[in-house]
Amino acid sequence: MKTSRRKFLHKTTRNGLAALSLGGITTDVSNLIAGHDAEPAMPPLESMLLKPDHVVRSVPENMVYGYFGADVPPVYKVKDGDVVEIQTVNPSGVSRTNPEEFYAKNQLPVDAHAQEVIAIMKNVKPEPSGIRGHMLTGPVYIEGTQPGDSLEIRILDLTFPAGFGVNSVWPGGGGIPDEVKTRETFVYRYDAKRKVALLKEGVEIPLKPFMGVMALSPPSETGRVSSIPPGFFGGNLDIKHLTKGTTLHLPVSVPGGLFTTGDGHGAQGNGEVSGVAIETAITLTVKFIVHKGKTLKLPRAETPTHFIAVGLDKDLNKAMKNALSEACAFIRDELGFTFNEALSIASTAVDFEVSQVVDQTLGVHAMIPKSIFTNKKFAYWQ
Template sequence: MDHVDQGIFDGYLSARGRWRRKFLQASSFLGVLAAVEPWFTSLAQAQESGAGPMRRSQPDGRVHVVPSTEETVRLGVFDATLPPILSIESGDTISFPATWSHFLNEMQPGVPIGTLAQLRVSNPGRGPHSIIGPIAVAGAEPGDVLEVRYQSIRPYEWGAVFNNPGSLGTGLLPQDYAQGQIKYVDLDLGAMTGKFMPNISIPLKPFQGTLGVAPPDGYFPPLSPGVTSSVPPGPHAGNLDLSELSEGSTLYIPVWKPGALIYTGDSHAVQGDGEISLTALETRLKELRIQIILHKQKNLAWPVAETDTHWIVMGLDKDLNAAMTLAARNAIKFLATRAKISELDAYALCSIAASFRVTQVVDIVRGVHALIPKAIFASDLRRKMTVV
């Protein structure tokens, strides 16, 4: 969610267009991945009657606990100049207890929109997110892929959805709504619903809006050397705002810097695709728990997500039409390389079986994601169609 100086990014990302095209041509998204590994027999049996579980066996490593403190959290940036707050091994699990809300935990029930807007204006170029990190992964180097398994996502009993005053130029329709607004919503974690109004209840689907690694050099304008805004998503994942990344899902992220350098923040109780007002139902988490698996030299070019029922392929670009085109091309490449079909057949299959949705339109770099259903594939083929 949120927005940084549009003029800076307009010029910079236009200049980056040629870089991005060369990057895509060189990486040939997903086409240069190594051959997929077979699933274990137990998983194969579990998948015979449906999409089934997506996990391959992975030895459990250590569990690390990373609290949110002044030493572990920064406002609105991925700062690769900082020493890692933690170094982990592949297979380790990280528990983040009592995460902070936006603006270093300043957003709390009862805080008015004017206060949040002033915090936004007072921190130009930065996102509102309370970003934990960096966390280094031992042995990670450019060309590797991190597999991030979301094991637990437990919110607090409140959330907030807001739009800034129109003068800030954030959200989809600032020209329509000059007045900012924030609504605090009580969350019933037993029923997993939020009371938006007395006669309107919203089902909850908690997820982490922002989780990524240090981005590649030159892809975003740095605020200072090694420091980039947490707002725009990209090939490093980051602020994807992909609501499908709920508990039990997996995110695969290309590694661009030694150690990978993991950052996370921006906790959500639920979000509609598009996130049009600017925010999801923003909250804190009682705990975020993830497991990190390192895959060596897989050459993934863009983040890919996976659930028990779908593979989810991303398209990200400042222009929404370009993001849609990229999502389509990436989905076609994914199907051609995984299902071993021609790109023309993959093109046709996307048209009749994949669902393309607008992820968000408020992070400058807009997102489209393609949902590819696992259930359409025969079980023996489905078992072979792994991301890495």
């Protein structure tokens, strides 16, 4: 049974970008971009194979506007080992007072997904105390998860329910806030066949979708917190390597974990220097695995080729030091080296990348290549 399950997951986590999933029907992206009514098509084989145990829809009652908290009631309960499809929206450029205006102004279709966005913007209220952040789906309660555990989040699939994404620049925002004099919004239209986002003629950005925000709840004593700055519980990490086929590990602070996600990105450069990436709606399919008693200090991640250690702080220099400390601790504790050996390995083989410089708490992540450890074999779920 384990072998067949592994083969099943392997088959169902390949490709999958050429078609957009909308309510279980596959639609052609070129039709969405052109504003035409799309003819239903047969789903690709992988979509038929990857059947989630649960679907959390992007409807107003399943959304939370910009915050995490132990007192936020879960919208769904799942079990350890379940495969869960979580639909998200990204209303960048869409106003709460007149959400229809964005679609008309940019000649975008008011399709079923756009109607969901409009309904969400009209009906989901911000946090009463004034906390602001992203439009998120969740939280999802994972049964059997308790403080002191860690949650493994296997990213099985990431698909686009809409054929465009949005990037913006504005005075006071991004990595050079004083140099931006006017606000401007850019709509990137997707060419799904070639897997690129088109800004204007001669500019094509490769599509590499990932979730900017994947979080568990902070502990109850913290209260509600904004989704903008990331924390030890995850959140707005903006690590572009967390694409399909990768894994995020988060420490659990409250019963059930309370997983919340959103802030989908079609593509992002390290740093996210305008303040945002290609902000886009994404349907995320994950498998949740609870690791009892496996306590983590900060998020960790894994790809087929790398381990990823994370450093966070409001000071970028301190975020770098935290990433280095986490990388050395991982190499020492998980791979069996001394601290001095780990620091030497980090200096000679590990790349430290700036995740983002725009979210109040800044991020640096360490890319630890598996290939350098020639006497070790690393099993991976793919």
